[in-house]
Amino acid sequence: MLDIQLLRKDIAFVASRLASRGITIDTAHFEALEAERKEIQTRTQDHQARRNALSKQIGIAKAKGEDASAAMAEVVRINDELKVLEERLGDIQEELNDFLSQLPNLPHASVPEGGSDADNVELRRVGEPRRFDFPVRDHVDLGEALDLLDFATAAKLASSRFSLMRGGLARLHRALAQFMLDTHTQEHGYEEVYVPYIVNADSMRGTGQLPKFEEDLFKLNNGMYLIPTAEVPVTNIVRDEIIPGENLPIRLVAHTPCFRSEAGSYGKDTRGMIRQHQFDKVELVQFVRPEDSYDALEELTSHAETILRKLELPYRVVALCTGDLGFSAAKTYDLEVWLPGQNTYREISSCSNFEAFQARRMQARFRREGGKPELLHTLNGSGLAVGRTLVAVMENYQNADGSITIPEVLRPYMGGLSVLRQGQD
């Protein structure tokens, strides 16, 4: 949520920053609502003040045994008017709130201008895509040939866009998550958290999934939702809290499954594990002081990159342009891993600074020594998407005979195993 003060003060600025994201806002509508809100609110509060004063007089009069019927009659009259005013004020405030909650965050000044992902800016490439002297297979062919990946059975159990992993591949998937958690907790100073995979609507509003993106979520019959990312439960830990300033920054990491309905993605990435209704992700979340959040974004991105470096997977870092930013983000770096099976770089992590956008929705604040509560800044990033990392390992580490070499750093998690081949357990 944007700061309503900023809209009151300089709506032209807000409109122009949103225009860079391809969003047009009805400034006249907002200004009209605000003018009415101000008038109605002033009148409402005048009435309330009058009523409170009279009620106090009535109390004093009654205590003395005097007659208070004139004052009581006036309060009745004031209450009639007040009822109308309060209703109208409530409606206006709701309308303002709806207007505000539909607006995405403003892009940071350093975000490149652009209308679509074609305008994203590649910042750096790390690692050299491997040259293969045999025909490259994608992860689906590799996994099915090894009898370790079975999409047909997954579709029988659930539907398309689910996967079934077996044996060494299931273990490799688990190894990746363990390796990521251990790296972030032991080397990068994150605290591991275990969180609910089902959350309420308030949490979804806090991080910005609601009200605009309900169709992307799985909703349960009790009104709660399956999490689309650990960002939701982990970030909402600080909702409605005032954190002592000396406790910041707070760095949390969680490994969770993620559930996405992928509505509107029919025909996109239908093959393999790239786009699933259920996938695992290790998520990094930071709560920081406002002045530290851009340094924290660089640092958090480097933490995610560390995983790719240790796995020796080639990747590139891309700065999303204004038109490609997610709803709540002020700035985002995507990490894209090289997939030989697709002969291209594919997103494997998205690291964002939300500034105070989520904190304002969540009322997540901190207090400096002796100061007033201030909104903190939130950040998060995948560190990494486990399923896509598994795909990247399979495709980049494949051998001519269809076996898959296990990256060095994962072998301790695999009981020392160095290669996945057919017929193994």
Added chain:
RNA sequence: GGAGGCGUGGCCGAGUGGUUUAAGGCACCGGUCUUGAAAACCGGCAACGCGCAAGCGUUCGUGAGUUCGAAUCUCACCGCCUCCGCCA
């Protein structure tokens, strides 16, 4: 699932219809005293909204209601605790 109890500021806690403008304590901040610290004493100290300000308003888990007036009464919901049942 059943029965009972409870939700008050950063924390503890008083308050069962009217000068509550939420007592008191802890913590915290400032001051006096002191070589310094501690103790003692004095003062300050919830959040949010509107307003240039004075100030006004809202908030006692949440929402609805009763009343001239609600932290206090009624209803619903949420959460926590205790006991019973069930269960990994």
